[in-house]
Structure formats: C-alpha cells, structure tokens
Amino acid sequence: MIIIKSQEALSKMRASARILKDTFRLLEENVKAGITTEELDRLAYEYITRSGGRPSFLNYNGYPASICASVDEEVVHGIPSKRRLEGGQIVGIDIGVFFEGFHTDAARTFAVGKISPEKQKLIDVTRQCFFEGLAAVKEGARLGDVGYRIQRYAENNGFSVVRDLVGHGIGVSMHEDPNVPNFGTLGHGIRLKEGMTLAIEPMINAGSYHVKWLGDGWTVVTCDGKPSAHYENTVVVTKEGAEILTLRREEKADG
Numbered sequence: 039m040i041i042i043k044s045q046e047a048l049s050k051m052r053a054s055a056r057i058l059k060d061t062f063r064l065l066e067e068n069v070k071a072g073i074t075t076e077e078l079d080r081l082a083y084e085y086i087t088r089s090g091g092r093p094s095f096l097n098y099n100g101y102p103a104s105i106c107a108s109v110d111e112e113v114v115h116g117i118p119s120k121r122r123l124e125g126g127q128i129v130g131i132d133i134g135v136f137f138e139g140f141h142t143d144a145a146r147t148f149a150v151g152k153i154s155p156e157k158q159k160l161i162d163v164t165r166q167c168f169f170e171g172l173a174a175v176k177e178g179a180r181l182g183d184v185g186y187r188i189q190r191y192a193e194n195n196g197f198s199v200v201r202d203l204v205g206h207g208i209g210v211s212m213h214e215d216p217n218v219p220n221f222g223t224l225g226h227g228i229r230l231k232e233g234m235t236l237a238i239e240p241m242i243n244a245g246s247y248h249v250k251w252l253g254d255g256w257t258v259v260t261c262d263g264k265p266s267a268h269y270e271n272t273v274v275v276t277k278e279g280a281e282i283l284t285l286r287r288e289e290k291a292d293g
C-alpha cells in the first residue's frame with residue numbers, strides 16, 4: 039500500500055531531512071584518510087540524537103550502527119568498524135533519520151584524498167543517474183520511466199546497475215511501497231501521484247552488476263571486486279516534478 043503524505047506529514051519529513059542534511063555536512067567535513075568508519079558513525083549518532091531525532095538504521099532488523107559506510111567494492115550496508123579510511127578509496131555513506139514520526143534516507147559517495155579518474159567518474163555518473171531518474175518524476179509519470187532513465191545513463195557511461203537492491207517508498211516506515219528499481223522499461227510500472235515520498239537510490243558498479251552478501255549478513259560487495267558507488271535522496275512527487283528533501287543548498291550549484 040502506498041501512503042500519500044499530507045502537507046502536515048511533509049512538513050515533518052522536511053524537519054527530519056533537515057537533521058539528515060546537517061549530519062551529512064558534519065560527516066563530509068570528517069571523511070579523511072585516517073578516520074575510522076566507527077568514528078564517523080559516532081559523530082552521526084551524537085548529532086542525530088542531540089537534534090531530537092533517532093538514527094533510522096540503528097537496530098533495524100538488528101543492524102548494529104547508525105550509518106552504513108561502504109568502501110570501494112562494498113556496494114551498500116557496510117557496517118562501521120575500526121577500519122581506517124585510506125587515500126584513494128571511495129566511501130559510500132548512507133544515513134536515515136527518524137523525527138516526529140517520519141523517516142528520511144539519503145546517501146553520498148565521497149572521495150578519500152586523491153582518487154583515480156575512473157573512481158571519480160563512477161561517483162559523478164552515479165550522482166547524475168539520480169538526477170536523470172528524477173527528471174522523469176511528476177504526477178502521472180510511470181515508475182518504469184525513472185528506472186529506465188537511470189539505467190540508460192549508467193550503461194551509456196560503461197557502468198552497470200545493481201539489480202538485487204532497489205529504492206523504496208519512505209515516511210511512516212523506512213521502507214514503504216512502492217519498490218523503486220534503478221532499471222526499468224518506459225511506460226511500465228505504477229503511476230506516480232502527488233504526495234508520494236520516494237527514496238531514489240542508484241547503486242552503480244564499475245564492472246558487472248552482480249553482487250553478493252558477506253558473512254556479516256549486511257555488507258553487499260561486487261562479485262568482481264570492482265568499485266561501486268551509491269547516491270540517494272528522499273523526494274516528494276509534485277504536480278510539476280519533485281521536491282528533493284535531502285539535498286543541501288550548497289550541493290545544488292553543481293547539479
């Protein structure tokens with residue numbers, strides 16, 4: 039069942055997203071060679087709870103941390119640990135915030151120090167995949183158009199789209215209907231309606247799209263060991279297009 043959000047619900051989601059955006063600002067300043075992903079997790083936990091929110095991921099199906107931190111060939115759901123980030127790596131950070139009854143969810147992939155041109159292209163294309171998909175979003179559009187556009191942009195750039203994980207509706211619960219695949223067929227899928235809230239989250243691999251789960255039950259890695267990037271925002275479907283709840287003003291300039 040898809041939950042359409044009222045104006046009141048949307049203002050609470052904007053407040054939830056505000057905390058999430060500020061948490062990202064803090065983490066981005068701290069993503070550097072030498073920091074551990076556990077330290078980043080701690081910063082996020084402290085910031086979210088001091089703001090009156092709760093980290094959506096903590097204890098979700100037993101998940102043991104507040105953020106996911108996925109390095110290089112880790113696609114998503116990397117568990118923060120004592121591992122120190124090293125120059126040349128890319129790290130996908132995924133954060134969920136629950137505030138006043140509503141969840142928001144966003145992810146970014148950051149460079150640690152100087153990275154290879156191929157990793158930079160992967161980060162840039164993954165971000166642009168989100169905006170390509172978003173361009174299809176508006177009242178009455180088909181969900182398949184969103185996935186189609188994401189897939190086309192990734193593949194035209196020589197990358198592949200993860201099939202085993204998808205985006206999702208979000209709000210009252212972290213995962214609501216509908217599923218939002220990053221692949222699809224034009225003219226297929228449900229029709230979007232004003233007030234739907236979606237987490238659109240391309241997961242793009244430099245090599246093949248095949249992924250597997252590590253023994254910790256969470257970390258998803260590429261089967262070929264090549265890097266993967268993740269970019270996610272929580273958005274609201276509107277009559278004319280979409281409102282991106284989790285995008286900071288300073289991120290829009292280069293968008």
Ligand code: MF3
Binds near residue numbers: 144206
């Ligand atoms: N952004 C991820 C998702 O949409 C967050 C889930 S991580 C978990 O599934 F730990 F909470 F599961």
Ligand code: CO
Binds near residue numbers: 206
């Ligand atoms: Co998500």
